[in-house]
Structure formats: C-alpha cells, structure tokens
Amino acid sequence: MPKKWSAEVTEKSDALSLEEHIFESGDPARIACSLKRSAENSDRRKSEPFRSAMSMLTFYINRAGKNLPAERKKVLEKAKVELRREFGRDTS
Template sequence: MVGDARKWSRKVTETSHALDLEKGVFTWDDPKRIAASLKRAAEESPRRKGTVLQSAMSILNFYINRAGRDLDPERRKILEQAKTELRALCRERPD
C-alpha cells in the first residue's frame, strides 16, 4: 500500500490541474521565490477554488504532508518559511 500511496501522490503532484506550477518550485532554496511562484500560479489559474492564499497554501501543504518523514529537515524549514512569505504576499494585495 505504501508504494501505491507514493505513486498516487507523485501522480497528483505531477499532473494536478489545480495549479500550474513552475518546474522544481519545491526544490528552490529561496522561500520568497517559492511563495511568489505559488501565489502567481494561484492568481493565474482559472480552475482555482477559494482565495489565492487558500489555493497556494493548499498545494504547499500537500507537498509537505506527502513527503512526510522523508522530507529533509532543511527542506522542511525552507518550505515552512515559504508559508510565512506566502501569507505576507497575500496580505499585501488581497485577491
């Protein structure tokens, strides 16, 4: 089952139509750049449900949660910082 779950989450991450993400966005080292990219993807998506912040945060949380224990602690720290940056970006200009 674990293998099936990993295949499922990988497929969702790669083929989801919720947001069109820049390639490698979750591997970048700059939390501000990650947040800006996720915000831009949410703003541009005609399929978005909810606010820009909700949509962008949802995909970020999905990635973090699916990685689980396998997520490198430094990568997790960067992605958690991206959440803070995303909130700040979305506060500056509401959708």
C-alpha cells in the same frame, strides 16, 4: 517504478499549474511568489488564490512526511510565512 499519486498531483495539479521543480528551490520567497502567481493565474482552482496556494504547499509538505529532510522542511515552512506575507496576511 511507477510514480506515486502524490507526485503526479504536484506535477499535474488540476487546480494550479506549478512551476517545474519549484518545491526544490532553496529560496522561500521564490517558492511563495511562484505559488502566488500560479494561484492567481489559475482558472481551475475552486477556492481563493491564497487558500489554493497554501493548500498545495501544505499538501507537498505532508505527502513528503518523514522522507522530507529537516533542512527542506525548514525552507518550505519559511515559504508558508512568505506566502502569507505575499497575500497580505502577515500574522506578526
């Protein structure tokens, strides 16, 4: 069965070099730290590191859509909060 284009984007993003299987982690802080590191180290991204990292996380959540189990979505939504915190954009 051929891979979906969205799976290929998350695996081989032209903007960020992602840690393998990072979106499968159960630790929101680990996901956020990894995305931050990838965004800050990328010389291919077209926008600021925070925006690139958040865009990749949001893309992953949106592409999974209804197939994303509630528990996974909860972890990934918490990763968004952690990512904001990592970049000093805490909104609380």
